[in-house]
Amino acid sequence: MGESFIQIIKRVGIFMVCAQMLLHFKPSESYGKYIRLLMSVMVLAQLIAPVMEIFGRGSEVSFEERILFYDEVLHQSMTEADRTGAQAQVLLEKMTLEEVKLRINNQDEEAKAEGAEAEVAGMEAEDKREVQAEAVGAEAMQQERLVERIEVKLYD
Numbered sequence: 001m002g003e004s005f006i007q008i009i010k011r012v013g014i015f016m017v018c019a020q021m022l023l024h025f026k027p028s029e030s031y032g033k034y035i036r037l038l039m040s041v042m043v044l045a046q047l048i049a050p051v052m053e054i055f056g057r058g059s060e061v062s063f064e065e066r067i068l069f070y071d072e073v074l075h076q077s078m079t080e081a082d083r084t085g086a087q088a089q090v091l092l093e094k095m096t097l098e099e100v101k102l103r104i105n106n107q108d109e110e111a112k113a114e115g116a117e118a119e120v121a122g123m124e125a126e127d128k129r130e131v132q133a134e135a136v137g138a139e140a141m142q143q144e145r146l147v148e149r150i151e152v153k154l155y156d
Helices: 002-023 029-057 063-121 125-144
Strands: none
Touching: 002 029
16 A cells, blocks of 8 residues: 555656656747646546545445446437437427428318309309309318328438
């Protein structure tokens, strides 16, 4: 334990000397704060690694195994989120297409009804019955001619 502590201090000391040398030979003053920040993070990483090793010895699972476990959990969560997003996108496309079909069919039916009403208003009473019968037949044909398929290309 004591020897590993001395090794850690030696390693951090050598790193600090090299880092100060790099800071001394930097090309410009504007890089100084970035180099100091990077050095601080690296020193902290060198000091935290042994501390994590000390606290990790009491447990049966090593630090690397914990990282792999959390990486696997993250990967599974991302896969599930991608699958759910794809299902939601497909459902949204289906609902949008159904709404477009419904609106197109409603517009066609309204146009036919308005045309039939205009014709009926200008005709005699006897002709009205014939036109209404034709309108009912045309409406039946219109219902058979409902929009079957609409293709929409989405660009990502």
